[in-house]
Amino acid sequence: MGEDRVLVLKTFAAPLELRTRRTLLRQWKDSDLPAWCAMNADAEVRRYFSATLGFEQAVQEAGRIRAAIAQRGWGMWALELPGQMAFAGTVGLHVTTIDAPFVPTVELGWRLCREAWGRGLATEAAQAAMQFAFDQLQLDELTAYTAEENLPSQAVMQRLGMQHDAADDFDHPLIAPGQPLRRHRLFRLRRTAT
Template identity: 50%
Template sequence: MPDLRTDRLLLREWRESDLGPWAAMNADPQVREYFPDVLTREQSEASAARFQAGLERRGWGWWAVEVKKTGAFVGFTGLDPVEEDMPFTGVEAGWRLARPAWGHGYATEAARAVLAFGFERLGLPEILAITVAGNLRSQAVMRRLGMTRDPSVDFHDPTAPDGPLRHNVVYRLRAEDHRLAGA
């Protein structure tokens, strides 16, 4: 399974040492603002185990993100097939970072590496990104990546509680647009 490298970041397999910072990140209400709940340590550890299993099984998925200069774990980014109960199909790009990593451009930098991997190594024709309509920071990352919103497939998440977490927006980037942009 390949590690992905950028100027400042290493996208890699999950390590035992990631579990504490991952759990702390998922217990932070600001990091989990656009999710129904924060996660317990057990839930965080289970998700990291699923992410690592996906990486081992497919050779791609949700990578742990490390800052190369410090070796600090700061979150995750990657690609995953869209869940079967969604109103569309494809492969989704995503990211989540710990609050101290916000505002440094890490999400965009890591996601660019993931998009390049998806298009150049996996040969994907298109990559999607999905977020809650109110998550403007994540949508800004999507636009910086060259993705465009596709309102025709925006949807209401039936598993989310009524309220602001229910409406989701979908962004797309086609391989040919990625190539034309010289990304």
């Protein structure tokens, strides 16, 4: 892995919730799983991933996400639009463990169902997660990364004030050589920039 850094991450006794004008970031519920599984079986939602997820794979991923929130009090929260949509996807913070030069790091991430696209929800919810990371966790930096072709996510990163340096771009170690989505762009945001 990268630069000999150690992340010291603050934990909370119970899962926290974050609210914005239109969104609620919360711990996952069992009732979220059908929508989560359907979302991850949608080829358009998974367009910039190497594959869609089958039911069992999606349930396992949700279990890992829930466990991380239960352990730390924060993570990749379930995204709810109160009064409109009980589950719209996931937005939050992920402790990245891939073998890459910028790791260890906390990644700011999102994945929304198609019905929630184009409304600025990823940006709004990610801003709340970003503020939490800097104010409560006292992180010095957040990162975000995606496939070079994923211009919609890169646009969200730019709206959040994240900076891209081509020298940071990398080949994702979990995507096989020769695959079109292997090359990724890394964006960074330092606490002093907020």
